[in-house]
Amino acid sequence: xxxxxxxxxxxxxxxxxxxxxxxxxxxxxxxxxxxxxxxxxxxxxxxxxxxxxxxxxxxxxxxxxxxxxxxxxxxxxxxxxxxxxxxxxxxxxxxxxxxxxxxxxxxxxxxxxxxxxxxxxxxxxxxxxxxxxxxxxxxxxxxxxxxxxxxxxxxxxxxxxxxxxxxxxxxxxxxxxxxxxxxxxxxxxxxxxxxxxxxxxxxxxxxxxxxxxxxxxxxxxxxxxxxxxxxxxxxxxxxxxxxxxxxxxxxxxxxxxxxxxxxxxxxxxxxxxxxxxxxxxxxxxxxxxxxxxxxxxx
Amino acid sequence: xxxxxxxxxxxxxxxxxxxxxxxxxxxxxxxxxxxxxxxxxxxxxxxxxxxxxxxxxxxxxxxxxxxxxxxxxxxxxxxxxxxxxxxxxxxxxxxxxxxxxxxxxxxxxxxxxxxxxxxxxxxxxxxxxxxxxxxxxxxxxxxxxxxxxxxxxxxxxxxxxxxxxxxxxxxxxxxxxxxxxxxxxxxxxxxxxxxxxxxxxxxxxxxxxxxxxxxxxxxxxxxxxxx
Numbered sequence: 001x002x003x004x005x006x007x008x009x010x011x012x013x014x015x016x017x018x019x020x021x022x023x024x025x026x027x028x029x030x031x032x033x034x035x036x037x038x039x040x041x042x043x044x045x046x047x048x049x050x051x052x053x054x055x056x057x058x059x060x061x062x063x064x065x066x067x068x069x070x071x072x073x074x075x076x077x078x079x080x081x082x083x084x085x086x087x088x089x090x091x092x093x094x095x096x097x098x099x100x101x102x103x104x105x106x107x108x109x110x111x112x113x114x115x116x117x118x119x120x121x122x123x124x125x126x127x128x129x130x131x132x133x134x135x136x137x138x139x140x141x142x143x144x145x146x147x148x149x150x151x152x153x154x155x156x157x158x159x160x161x162x163x164x165x166x167x168x169x170x171x172x173x174x175x176x177x178x179x180x181x182x183x184x185x186x187x188x189x190x191x192x193x194x195x196x197x198x199x200x201x202x203x204x205x206x207x208x209x210x211x212x213x214x215x216x217x218x219x220x221x222x223x224x225x226x227x228x229x230x231x232x233x234x235x236x237x238x239x240x241x242x243x244x245x246x247x248x249x250x251x252x253x254x255x256x257x258x259x260x261x262x263x264x265x266x267x268x269x270x271x272x273x274x275x276x277x278x279x280x281x282x283x284x285x286x287x288x289x290x291x292x293x294x295x296x297x298x
Numbered sequence: 299x300x301x302x303x304x305x306x307x308x309x310x311x312x313x314x315x316x317x318x319x320x321x322x323x324x325x326x327x328x329x330x331x332x333x334x335x336x337x338x339x340x341x342x343x344x345x346x347x348x349x350x351x352x353x354x355x356x357x358x359x360x361x362x363x364x365x366x367x368x369x370x371x372x373x374x375x376x377x378x379x380x381x382x383x384x385x386x387x388x389x390x391x392x393x394x395x396x397x398x399x400x401x402x403x404x405x406x407x408x409x410x411x412x413x414x415x416x417x418x419x420x421x422x423x424x425x426x427x428x429x430x431x432x433x434x435x436x437x438x439x440x441x442x443x444x445x446x447x448x449x450x451x452x453x454x455x456x457x458x459x460x461x462x463x464x465x466x467x468x469x470x471x472x473x474x475x476x477x478x479x480x481x482x483x484x485x486x487x488x489x490x491x492x493x494x495x496x497x498x499x500x501x502x503x504x505x506x507x508x509x510x511x512x513x514x515x516x517x518x519x520x521x522x523x524x525x
Contacts, residue, residue: 005404005410006401006404006405013392017392195392197388197391198390198391198392200388201388201389201390202390202401202405203373203374203377204348204350204377204382204384204388205377205378205382205388205401205402205405205449205450206374206375206377206378206402206405206406206453207374207401207402207405208371208374208405209370209371209374211374211405295370295373296370297349297350297351297352298310298350298351298352
C-alpha cells in the first residue's frame with residue numbers, strides 16, 4: 001500500500017513537473033495514433049471492398065466438345081487445384097438458357113446458330129484476386145479445357161490495389177509506432193536525466209530498481225494511453241460523419257464499409273490498449289537502460 | 299557488521315591508483331576514523347564498503363558478503379542495513395525533510411504509521427522537527443548534514459558510513475554531529491567515518507586508519523591525527 005501510494009504520488013509529481021513536455025508527448029502520440037487508426041480503418045474498409053470484388057471474380061473454363069468426356073471427373077480435377085474456392089458446372093443447355101435470358105429480346109438471334117454451340121463449362125471462384133492468373137495458367141494446360149475466359153485487367157488492378165493498400169497500411173503502422181515510440185522514449189529520458197542525482201540517491205539508500213523505475217514507466221504508459229484515447233476520440237469524431245457523407249453521396253459503397261458503431265468503439269479500445277502497451281515498452285526500455293547505467297558500480 | 303579488506307587495490311582509468319593493497323579488519327561495534335589528506339583514498343575506501351565502487355584487485359567483504367560477487371538485485375537490500383552520510387549529502391531535492399527520511403522506509407514498504415513514528419523520532423534526534431516541511435535547498439549546510447544523518451538512521455542500520463560529515467560545518471555543529479555518531483556507536487552500530495579534522499579525531503581517541511597516496515600507512519587504536 002505504501003509502495004503503491006509512493007508510485008502514484010511520484011508519477012503525478014513527474015507528470016506535473018514536466019507538464020509542457022508531457023502535453024507535447026501526449027499530443028504527438030495522439031496525432032500519430034490517430035493517423036495509425038485512420039489508416040488502419042481505411043485499409044480495413046478497402047480490404048472489405050476488395051474482398052467483395054474478389055468474391056465476385058469468376059473464371060469461366062469451357063471444355064472441348066467431346067461426348068466421351070467425363071464432366072464430373074474434370075470438375076473434381078479443377079476443384080483439386082490449390083487456387084480454387086468453388087466450382088459450378090453448367091451444361092450446354094443451361095448455358096444457352098442463361099445466355100438467352102441475358103440477351104432478352106435479342107435472344108432470337110441465337111436460333112440462327114442452329115445446334116447449341118456452347119460446350120460444358122465451369123464457373124470457378126478463387127480465394128483471392130492474385131490466384132486468378134496462376135489458375136488460368138493451370139486450366140490452360142489441361143487437355144480437357146478448350147478456352148478460358150476471365151476479366152484479366154480487372155484482376156490485375158484489384159491485385160495491385162490490394163497489395164498497395166496492405167503495404168501502405170504497414171508502412172503507416174511502422175511509421176506511427178516508430179514516431180510514437182521515439183517521443184515517449186525521449187520524454188521519459190528527459191524525466192530520468194533531470195532526476196539522475198535523485199535516482200542515484202534513491203538507489204544508495206536501498207530503493208530497488210523496480211521501485212525507482214515504476215513511476216517513470218507509469219508516466220510513459222499514461223502519456224501514450226491518454227494520447228491513444230485522444231486519437232480514439234478523434235477517430236470517432238471523424239469516422240461517423242464520414243460514413244454519413246458516403247451514405248448520402250456514394251450509396252453503393254455504404255453497404256461495403258464498416259458502419260457498425262460497436263466495431264469502431266472496440267477498435268478505439270484496442271488502439272488505447274495498443275498505445276498503453278507501446279508506452280509501457282518504450283518507458284521500460286529507456287528506464288532499464290538509464291538505471292543500469294547510473295547504478296552500475298565502477 | 300564487520301568489514302574486511304584483503305589486499306584491496308582500486309585503479310581508476312587510465313592508471314590512477316586510488317587505493318593500493320589495503321588489508322584491514324573492522325569488527326562489529328567499532329568506531330573507526332579514516333584520515334588522510336585530500337586525495338589520499340578516504341572516499342574510495344568508503345565507496346568500496348557501500349559498493350558504489352568495486353575493487354580492481356583483492357576482496358572487500360562486509361557482514362560476510364563479498365562485494366564483487368554480490369548480485370545487483372541484492373544491493374538495495376544490503377544498503378538498507380548500511381546508513382550512509384555522503385560528503386555531498388545526496389538528499390532528494392524535490393522532497394521535504396520529512397519525506398526524505400520517510401522515503402527510505404517507504405522503499406521497504408514499512409507501514410505508514412511506523413514510518414511516521416520513526417521519522418519523527420530520527421528528526422527529533424537531529425533536532426530538526428521544526429524544519430520537517432522544508433526542502434533541502436531551504437536548509438543550511440549543517441542542517442542538510444543532519445537530515446542526511448537522520449535519513450541514515452531511519453532504517454536502524456548495523457553499519458554507519460560517514461564521509462567527511464563535519465567537512466562543511468562550524469565547530470559547534472560538528473560537535474553536535476559527533477555526539478549523534480557516538481550515540482549511534484554506543485548502541486552497537488559500527489561507525490566508519492572519514493575526516494581530516496584533527497580536533498575531532500584527537501578529542502575522542504578512537505581507532506584511526508591513516509591513508510596516504512592510497513596506501514594504509516597507520517592503523518592505531520586510540521590514535522590521534524596530526525594532519
